[in-house]
Amino acid sequence: MTPDVRWPNGWEGGVLHGRAEVGAYWRRQWSELDPSVTPTAFVVEPDDRVAVSVRQVVRDKSGVELANHTVTHVYRLVDGLVAEMEIRPPGAADR
DSSP, X not given: OOTTOEEEOTTTXXXXXXXXXXXXXXXXXXXXXXXXXXXXXXXXXXXXXXXEEEEEEEEETTOOEEEEEEEEEEEEEETTEXXXXXXXXXXXXXX
């Protein structure tokens, strides 16, 4: 990741800025949730961002399923590093 990476806070809302905020977010998230994200397709968009369709299953630590859907993670790279990530909700590509 670039030092000034922009990353969506898909769990709590908002946008994170920088590696430290992203790392703290991941630690909080993984202490409470058990997410599984499986890539199913990759597309390079006209603006060179990479769109990755993922099957996302999220469970709480007791195993209760909280979410099970396909979303799209879109990455903008700079010099081979992730500079920005966007989450497109289920069905966004169909609109």
